[in-house]
Amino acid sequence: MIPELGQYALMLALGLALIQGIMPIVGTRTNDPTLMSIAAPAAIAQFVFVAIAFTALAVSYVTSDFSVLNVFENSNSQMPLIYRLTSIWGNHEGSMLLWVSILAFFGALVAAFGTNLPAVLKANALAVQAWIAAAFHLFILITSNPFLRIPDAPFEGRDLNPILQDPGLAFHPPMLYLGYVGFSIAFSFAIAALLEGRIDAAWARWVRPWVLGAWMCLTLGIAGGSYWAYYELGWGGFWFWDPVENASLMPWLAGTALLHSAVVMEKRGALKVWTILLAILTFSLSLIGTFLVRSGVLTSVHAFATDPTRGIFILAILIVFIGGALALYAWRAPLLKQGGLFAPISREGALVFNNLFLTTACATVFTGTLYPLALEALTDAKISVGPPFFNATFGPLFIPLMLVMPFGPLMGWKRGDLLGAAQRLLAAAMVAAVAVAAAFALEHGGPVLAPFGVGVAVFVIAGAVTDIVERTMFLRLPFRAILRRAVGLPRSAWGTAFAHFGIGVTLLGIIGVTAWGTERIAEIKPGDQLEISHYRLSFDGVFNRTGPNYRDVVGRFTVHRMSGELIGVMEPSRRTFPARNMATTEAALMTRGASQLYLSLGDPNKDGSVPVRLYFKPHVLMIWLGAVFMFMGGALSLSDRRLRVGAPRPARTKRTANSVLQPAE
Amino acid sequence: MTRKQRRLVLIGSGLAVLAVAVALMLNAFRDSIVFFNSPSDVMEKHVGSGTRIRLGGLVKDGSIVRGSNLSVRFEVTDGNSELPVAYQGVLPDLFREGQGVVAEGALDAAGVFNADTILAKHDETYMPKEVADALKKSGHWKDDYAQRAAMPVGGGGK
Numbered sequence: 001m002i003p004e005l006g007q008y009a010l011m012l013a014l015g016l017a018l019i020q021g022i023m024p025i026v027g028t029r030t031n032d033p034t035l036m037s038i039a040a041p042a043a044i045a046q047f048v049f050v051a052i053a054f055t056a057l058a059v060s061y062v063t064s065d066f067s068v069l070n071v072f073e074n075s076n077s078q079m080p081l082i083y084r085l086t087s088i089w090g091n092h093e094g095s096m097l098l099w100v101s102i103l104a105f106f107g108a109l110v111a112a113f114g115t116n117l118p119a120v121l122k123a124n125a126l127a128v129q130a131w132i133a134a135a136f137h138l139f140i141l142i143t144s145n146p147f148l149r150i151p152d153a154p155f156e157g158r159d160l161n162p163i164l165q166d167p168g169l170a171f172h173p174p175m176l177y178l179g180y181v182g183f184s185i186a187f188s189f190a191i192a193a194l195l196e197g198r199i200d201a202a203w204a205r206w207v208r209p210w211v212l213g214a215w216m217c218l219t220l221g222i223a224g225g226s227y228w229a230y231y232e233l234g235w236g237g238f239w240f241w242d243p244v245e246n247a248s249l250m251p252w253l254a255g256t257a258l259l260h261s262a263v264v265m266e267k268r269g270a271l272k273v274w275t276i277l278l279a280i281l282t283f284s285l286s287l288i289g290t291f292l293v294r295s296g297v298l299t300s301v302h303a304f305a306t307d308p309t310r311g312i313f314i315l316a317i318l319i320v321f322i323g324g325a326l327a328l329y330a331w332r333a334p335l336l337k338q339g340g341l342f343a344p345i346s347r348e349g350a351l352v353f354n355n356l357f358l359t360t361a362c363a364t365v366f367t368g369t370l371y372p373l374a375l376e377a378l379t380d381a382k383i384s385v386g387p388p389f390f391n392a393t394f395g396p397l398f399i400p401l402m403l404v405m406p407f408g409p410l411m412g413w414k415r416g417d418l419l420g421a422a423q424r425l426l427a428a429a430m431v432a433a434v435a436v437a438a439a440f441a442l443e444h445g446g447p448v449l450a451p452f453g454v455g456v457a458v459f460v461i462a463g464a465v466t467d468i469v470e471r472t473m474f475l476r477l478p479f480r481a482i483l484r485r486a487v488g489l490p491r492s493a494w495g496t497a498f499a500h501f502g503i504g505v506t507l508l509g510i511i512g513v514t515a516w517g518t519e520r521i522a523e524i525k526p527g528d529q530l531e532i533s534h535y536r537l538s539f540d541g542v543f544n545r546t547g548p549n550y551r552d553v554v555g556r557f558t559v560h561r562m563s564g565e566l567i568g569v570m571e572p573s574r575r576t577f578p579a580r581n582m583a584t585t586e587a588a589l590m591t592r593g594a595s596q597l598y599l600s601l602g603d604p605n606k607d608g609s610v611p612v613r614l615y616f617k618p619h620v621l622m623i624w625l626g627a628v629f630m631f632m633g634g635a636l637s638l639s640d641r642r643l644r645v646g647a648p649r650p651a652r653t654k655r656t657a658n659s660v661l662q663p664a665e
Numbered sequence: 666m667t668r669k670q671r672r673l674v675l676i677g678s679g680l681a682v683l684a685v686a687v688a689l690m691l692n693a694f695r696d697s698i699v700f701f702n703s704p705s706d707v708m709e710k711h712v713g714s715g716t717r718i719r720l721g722g723l724v725k726d727g728s729i730v731r732g733s734n735l736s737v738r739f740e741v742t743d744g745n746s747e748l749p750v751a752y753q754g755v756l757p758d759l760f761r762e763g764q765g766v767v768a769e770g771a772l773d774a775a776g777v778f779n780a781d782t783i784l785a786k787h788d789e790t791y792m793p794k795e796v797a798d799a800l801k802k803s804g805h806w807k808d809d810y811a812q813r814a815a816m817p818v819g820g821g822g823k
Binding site for chain 2: 234341342343344352356357360361363364367368371381382383384385386388389392393396397521522523574582583584585600602603605611612613
């Protein structure tokens with residue numbers, strides 16, 4: 001009964017999405033305010049029904065209703081409640097339902113809180129949202145229905161893939177989806193602006209909070225996924241340049257560019273046409289990311305052949321939305337008015353530089369990720385494009401971006417003073433030079449270029465600090481005056497500094513762990529010792545442990561400092577899940593400052609020896625700490641009064657006057 | 666500067682960055698692309714020693730020989746040809762005889778494939794697509810694999 005209710009609700013949501021997608025557009029064409037005003041209530045109603053559908057699936061999972069095929073295939077009554085819930089999005093059908101639920105939620109938010117939006121823009125944007133929603137509802141109902149039943153209900157489910165039974169995976173996909181889907185708002189507003197043929201600086205002000213929020217979620221989502229891969233896959237890598245990861249990195253790069261170009265548009269009215277294009281591209285990459293990961297096409301184009309309806313449907317959605325949006329752009333963008341002038345050396349110029357390098361870096365990732373697919377489809381040759389490709393292309397493009405980044409915030413709008421900015425960054429550059437020297441002196445081994453990498457990262461960090469120091473006149477005013485200035489700074493200035501600081505911290509972590517990380521691989525017996533960096537590990541032996549739906553073979557290791565001081569115990573394990581007859585490696589981590597010891601076990605041999613992998617990961621935690629700083633930067637920026645207030649003041653007073661004059665509407 | 670000149674500067678620098686990126690990519694494509702081959706492909710194409718490739722197939726039954734210090738030798742087969750593989754390190758969780766495997770490395774002068782990476786695949790029902798295709802091509806594909814491969818694999822994993 002409950003699954004049928006869910007399916008029925010989803011069908012109704014489709015119907016509502018169709019109404020929401022057609023009526024308001026007709027309204028804007030015929031200038032009929034009644035038709036336009038259908039959009040908002042339709043969006044809210046659509047969300048209600050999608051929420052009912054999602055709840056129905058959630059109830060089926062929680063009550064372990066194995067008569068539902070999707071629950072049977074991905075859940076198990078022995079699993080803890082939290083994983084029974086997260087199994088909902090641990091599979092294709094459920095994750096699509098989550099995706100469309102978030103989409104409907106955001107649509108309802110725009111409908112409910114976008115009260116100060118111009119009526120035409122709001123109607124058009126909500127209609128575009130509805131088209132996306134309708135396509136996804138159809139896709140779910142026709143090809144990926146999570147509510148299908150099995151005639152003879154089995155007693156037990158097949159269990160969720162064990163590597164997904166992890167707290168990291170509980171929040172990683174929803175965060176990614178919040179990011180992907182958040183960009184849909186920017187997309188809808190961009191299409192709405194093109195349909196209307198009118199765009200102004202206020203557009204950027206309405207769209208920017210959405211882009212910022214989506215970007216924050218995507219940042220945390222990517223960082224979470226990276227940390228999960230690091231500790232769960234047992235190889236200790238934080239980024240593999242795997243197509244699945246690239247699929248989430250591409251919208252992040254484009255979204256970061258969009259975030260910055262929207263600033264230029266909001267402040268100076270320039271780069272309008274470019275910002276619109278970025279909004280379209282960012283969401284297109286999100287769509288591609290969602291589908292590439294979920295369709296299995298990344299492993300092989302032939303995956304399409306195993307399920308042709310789904311594959312063709314996906315292709316159709318991509319072609320209609322991306323192709324349609326770009327065609328509309330080509331047709332309507334020339335109508336949009338050009339923005340203000342600026343000199344190449346200026347805040348705008350720096351942001352253009354940022355956009356140029358971010359989008360180019362994004363294009364290289366795109367090429368590296370999709371080239372193997374294209375080649376296989378055309379020539380049947382199978383190739384893999386791995387880390388060397390991305391290191392050789394993405395890396396060189398990112399270095400200039402990092403070097404220029406501290407200059408941006410110190411430059412004035414319209415016409416900047418490069419020499420002045422350079423003078424103010426002198427201290428930061430000196431700190432960076434000291435860091436390079438220190439890295440040369442303190443660290444041994446590793447690539448020769450690594451200390452210079454440390455220098456770049458420290459320059460970025462010191463540059464972010466310089467920005468705040470300059471703005472508060474630190475050390476040049478009495479303490480209370482500085483404090484007053486610091487409090488008085490716009491939150492967005494703090495946000496910029498935090499986010500840029502975070503990038504530097506992440507970079508520092510990446511360089512530290514790739515340049516100076518060490519590893520030991522050995523077969524050891526109880527009583528043996530391993531030494532790494534400043535630590536000595538002794539292997540005490542192996543014992544068994546039982547969990548709710550798994551069995552552990554645990555290795556126990558005591559960790560001492562080289563000087564002999566006892567630090568603690570590490571217990572890596574091999575975890576077997578009987579429901580799927582699958583084993584996973586549960587690595588043990590020991591945190592020392594920002595560095596970690598990382599230990600994972602292989603399959604024990606017959607003679608009692610155990611293969612182990614031991615890593616020392618210097619500064620590895622900074623990688624994810626930096627992402628947290630970026631998130632905080634986004635949050636600070638989002639809380640800026642300017643964004644909360646929304647539309648510019650004069651426009652607002654005018655609108656209030658209008659509504660007073662037209663009460664009968 | 667006039668509007669036109671500024672736009673030229675913008676477009677010019679954009680093209681310059683793009684040109685650099687294309688040069689970087691072409692260079693990287695030349696150096697860092699790895700082709701996938703089955704043992705039969707290796708025989709037919711006469712893949713030279715020292716060329717990095719990915720080798721895929723099934724781990725031949727009874728071929729795993731473990732040496733000291735985590736070294737292991739086994740044979741990869743696609744039903745028609747087989748190739749000896751040498752590897753040193755911890756094997757992935759699902760490495761076992763009769764299962765699909767993808768190894769990355771290069772042939773040495775003696776015709777032994779020295780693998781430096783054995784790809785970890787994380788589902789026992791999962792058959793690497795490249796391996797499945799290679800088996801189909803060599804005519805040794807069994808329906809049993811197809812059923813196992815067609816089973817939903819839970820998604821989301823790497």
